[in-house]
Amino acid sequence: MKSWWPRKAAPAPAPAVVAPATPAHHAEHVLRRLEWKVIRRLDGLLQGDYRTLLRGTGLDLADLREYQLHDDVRHIDWNVTARMQSPHVRVFTEDREMSAWFLLDLSPSVDFGSGELRKRNVSAEFVAVLARLLTRHGNRVGAMLYGSGVDAVIPTRSGRRHVLHLLHSMLDRVTAEGSPTRLADLLASGASLIKRRSTVFVVSDFISEPGWEKALAQLAQRHEVVAVRVLDPLELDLPDLGLLTLRDAESGEQVVVDTHDAGFRKRFARIAAQREADLREALTRSGVDALELSTDADLVDAIVRFVDMRKRRSQLASGSLPAHLRHVA
Structure with missing residues (x-):
């Protein structure tokens, strides 16, 4: 019997606003906004430490x-x-010249968002920020895009125009419903295509058919892998909104649920919490670092916290971290 839990579902009545898809010609506007509001803040807060996010490349x-x-x-x-x-x-x-790859999950489930932003918007903004930070220092970035399969490969290049092309590809791509996400296919393709040791950002909501854990661990044996997990608060906790029609974003299947039922909401939260625990354990077993990006959180704060964590870990490994701080790292 198929589980009722809508792991890839969005409420049909949509009590919150879902941001419309950004047209391709708005990519320039999006990048300029990020350069002004996000990258400038990161430059001031990190003071060059963003390279810690990219350690192990080249x-x-x-x-x-x-x-x-x-x-x-x-x-x-x-x-x-x-x-x-x-x-x-x-x-x-x-090597001063670093190479970074973004393995991008653009399956239908990332088009969900319970607030002003969808998960796809959060993914696109993260990729644009990291790619711009890298390319403005002469480094190269590339990407593999997964919709119903590995649909496109963007070779590594540098320059602002290349970042715009990458951002356009993410925001303008539409994936039709009908097939489940197989994240393992994207990871295996990445392992096959990326020959030189690189930093690989796997940007996904990790809502997928099982079996991706082994492929992720194999990718991490050769490359420095960062799992960038995008999520929405509504995927973790359902509010009391009465009767809702939930739709599976990939299969189109619908089910009516009564969110006024406190018992139902508790069961939903319990299942969601178990999935969170299983996901974090799987990422740890795969030997990758993880960064979580929520649709209702500040992108700058998330990146700064993650860079700080990796910096402390690097200091611990080299023995330069003060003894009284080692238990924190």
């Missing part, structure tokens, strides 16, 4: 040394370890 092997406490186990050279009879790790130097 790395060249520089040396080998014995394993030390807090070293990244993914850098262990098992062949040398076997010969030397003690763990050895690869030491890398960072």
